[in-house]
Amino acid sequence: EREEFCLHYQPIVSIDGGCLLGMEALVRWQHPDQGIIGPDAFIAIAEDTGLIRPLGSWILGQACRQLREWSEAGLPVGVLSVNLSGRQLTSSDLRDSVVDAITATGIRPAQLRFEITESVLMEDVEFSIQLLRGLLDVGVQLAVDDFGTGYSSLSYLKRLPVDTLKIDRSFINRLAVDPHDSAIVAAIVALAQALDLSVTAEGVERREQLDALRELGCQAAQGYLLAPPIAAEDVPGFMTARREARPASCEPHASAFR
Ligand code: C2E
Ligand code: CA
Numbered sequence: 001e002r003e004e005f006c007l008h009y010q011p012i013v014s015i016d017g018g019c020l021l022g023m024e025a026l027v028r029w030q031h032p033d034q035g036i037i038g039p040d041a042f043i044a045i046a047e048d049t050g051l052i053r054p055l056g057s058w059i060l061g062q063a064c065r066q067l068r069e070w071s072e073a074g075l076p077v078g079v080l081s082v083n084l085s086g087r088q089l090t091s092s093d094l095r096d097s098v099v100d101a102i103t104a105t106g107i108r109p110a111q112l113r114f115e116i117t118e119s120v121l122m123e124d125v126e127f128s129i130q131l132l133r134g135l136l137d138v139g140v141q142l143a144v145d146d147f148g149t150g151y152s153s154l155s156y157l158k159r160l161p162v163d164t165l166k167i168d169r170s171f172i173n174r175l176a177v178d179p180h181d182s183a184i185v186a187a188i189v190a191l192a193q194a195l196d197l198s199v200t201a202e203g204v205e206r207r208e209q210l211d212a213l214r215e216l217g218c219q220a221a222q223g224y225l226l227a228p229p230i231a232a233e234d235v236p237g238f239m240t241a242r243r244e245a246r247p248a249s250c251e252p253h254a255s256a257f258r
């Protein structure tokens with residue numbers, strides 16, 4: 001009501017060419033006295049109180065409006081990822097509100113990707129499969145977030161209609177240091193390839209992690225090494241600086257998103 005929420009956007013890039021593949025929308029609360037408050041401090045409360053529904057629908061609408069605005073400005077930001085929390089999934093009108101947000105802004109459904117954590121998806125797998133099918137029909141993309149932490153049964157994973165796995169940053173953190181973590185990441189990348197899913201590593205902070213991920217065949221990465229979450233108004237400047245620094249090889253891909 002006081003319009004104190006805003007979205008920041010964190011780039012997701014291809015490990016091979018360094019091209020921008022998309023951005024993840026991350027909510028913040030701009031508190032008048034306390035400054036910017038991160039989602040870990042209020043998403044759980046919004047879930048418990050049910051306020052996640054109005055908040056979630058504002059986030060979805062805002063992400064779509066922003067995507068529209070960037071498209072119109074000729075900024076090829078790629079696919080925009082939006083997080084969905086557990087309580088949003090069980091809302092009976094989720095699919096309708098997704099359709100409404102897409103229709104109202106005229107974006108292409110394939111420009112939108114929803115991220116749902118593995119643990120939420122595994123709470124009721126049959127329900128999740130139905131829900132994801134409904135969203136897939138709309139034409140959006142779907143990702144399993146925090147993958148590796150939610151005790152997926154592999155047979156269920158095969159049945160979940162998703163296109164991307166996001167490897168939880170706890171495994172990336174000690175990648176190239178702890179052989180066990182390297183083995184887990186290697187196994188997730190191989191699993192994704194076998195199931196024909198794309199895979200994104202989260203929380204990439206150091207060069208050696210990026211090198212190890214490249215070696216393992218992971219396609220995409222997100223993390224402070226590549227770029228922090230950026231305020232919406234700073235995204236055009238970020239894109240311009242990137243365009244100047246990057247070879248034209250990223251452009252054909254980029255133009256596909258216009
Ligand atoms: P997440 O979906 O796993 O989002 C990634 C988090 O990792 C973000 O924290 C991001 O700022 C942080 N991060 C990015 N790169 C790095 C890195 O290199 N190192 C480390 N240590 N962290 C990195 P943030 O923005 O504080 O969000 C925390 C969580 O809050 C998100 O985790 C997500 O679960 C939830 N969240 C954020 N925005 C939304 C939203 O719009 N809706 C819902 N339902 N949940 C959200
Ligand atoms: Ca996420």
Ligand code: CA
Nearest residue numbers: 145146166202
């Ligand atoms: Ca995550």
